Every structure is written in C-alpha cells, then in structure tokens.
Amino acid sequence: MEYVVSARIAQLQVIDPGEIRRIQLELPQDMEIDGRRYVLSDTMRPGTAFLAKPWGSRTDKSRRRMYTRSNASSHEPGLLETFINHTHRPQADTSIWWQSEEPDYWHKIGKTLDIRVTLDEMHGVASVYENTTVCKESNLRLEPDGDWEKRQLVCIAFGTGITPFLSYMRHIVHRQVKKKNEEHRGSITLIASVRHAGQLMLHQELMEMAQQFPQYFRYIPVLTRSWPSSWPFLKGRIIRTNVLASGEEHIDLRPLLEIGLDLSLSDLRVCGSVAACRQLQQGLKEQNISPLSQRMESW
C-alpha cells in the first residue's frame, strides 16, 4: 500500500521561461489515515529524491515522478524544494506541465499535490519517502555526517543536475553555522554548467556561501552557449567531444582539467544527462585519471 500526503505549492519561480522552474512544496504538520493521526517527519538525506504526483500535460492524468531535493531537511524541514527542467523529449509529460501556467493556477487556488510517505504505525509517524537509503556509485545520497568532512568533494552539475549539490551545500552550511565554524579538513568544489546566465540556479546564494566559507567551498559557474561580456567565470563546455576522421569519439577534458583541480585526489560526484556522465567517464578513462571515489546520477 502506498501512502501519500497532500502538499501545498508554496512557491513557483521561473528561472528560465519555458525551460527551468524552482518549486517549493509545503507539507502539513500531520495527516490522517483511516481515522488515525500521524505526525509528519522529514529527515531526507541531502542528495536523495522525493516522489510527487504532478499532472501530465501529454497524458492528461496524474503521474508519479521523482525529484531530487535542492534544500535540506536539517535546515528547512517540511519544505521540499526542487528545480525542474523541460526535457524536450517526445515523451515529455509532467516536465511540460511544470513549465505551463497550470501549476500557477494550482498555487493560486491552493490545490495540493500528493507526496509519497512511509508509515511507522508503531510510533504514529509518517516520513517523507526518499528514493534511496544507501550510498551507491549510482546515486548521490550524501555520505553520513562525520564521513563527508574527510573528503575533497568535486561536484560537477549539468543543468538541473545541480539539485543534489545545492542540498549538500545548504546542509553543510547549516551544520557549520550550528557548530560555530568547527574546523574540518573536507571541502566542496561545485562546478555548475548551464547554457546561459538566465539558467543559473541560486547563483547569488552560492556566491555568498563561497565568500562566507572560502576554506570549504569553491563555486565555479560555467556558461556554455552565451555569456555577458563581463562574465568572470568559465565560458564554453568543460567536456568537449571531437569525432576523429575514423569516426571514433575522443573526449577532450582539457577545459575541466585547466580549472586546476587534482581529480585523482578528489571524490568526484556528477549529476546530469546520461550523455554528459558517459562522456566524463570516458574522458577520465582516456586520461588515466582515477578519482579516490566516483559517484554519478543521471535521470
């Protein structure tokens, strides 16, 4: 039996019109199932996804879709934030709906969206369902507290693939502030690649975090298609593909390597399209670069 809780659309923000939206869903404090009250608990780990039931524009019915959370339960419990892009795939269904005016109407009239929860009957608790409870190479669930602090994480995000890493950053900043800037050896470098400046997600917040905690965070935004003349960060694709005369594909990682990170001493985390993740993996293999650990997720 699958249980759901009704969440209110608390905020909808257009990042890039028709392409990317920021969504916040607010959960109630408690819910009722079969006449029994359950307290809502939100302990989602950074890097995991929740399951929502948005509307499908193509199929004209409610669909089940996973979204990686971009804020952190430690910081904002009960508020599920994510960034959703239009996939432009022939099968695109809910991703079109999110970019339409329909969610704005739902927001206006207070229409709710179902979010999957798991029930703990014994304690009367309903917890927000998360897509994975273990750290694997194929997911981006953040390592337990006490573990990530020892790592030099290099996180590469393509488009809305930034969502798990936004959650990492917010969780880590929240912990740092709570622990009064207790020293640790770990660090995070976030490389966020999007097409143009209008697609940057939480750019200002990330700049401020990097300024506040320069010993822990490095933020490197990349614009691949167009950029303002004054753009001080990276321009163009960080991973390039060259098709050789033989038809063989060669991956050029030079733009990424020129950033000056020692990937072989890093814990590499990547989130983006299947093609981007595959190209990066192939490029690392061609260059004989083996990060200390490597975890990738694509949707």
Ligand SMILES: Cc1cc2nc3c(=O)[nH]c(=O)nc-3n(C[C@H](O)[C@H](O)[C@H](O)COP(=O)(O)OP(=O)(O)OC[C@H]3O[C@@H](n4cnc5c(N)ncnc54)[C@H](O)[C@@H]3O)c2cc1C
């Ligand atoms: C763990 C996880 C986290 C995610 N996080 C985000 C996020 O943060 N932001 C974001 O924008 N997206 C995220 N996604 C992708 C998101 O869930 C949707 O898949 C995406 O928005 C596209 O939705 P869609 O309805 O337009 O099309 P699709 O999900 O591509 O589905 C279109 C249609 O194709 C069918 N279909 C899809 N895949 C298959 C298949 N393999 N075999 C057969 N039929 C199939 C579906 O049933 C549907 O009818 C995540 C996905 C996963 C699994």
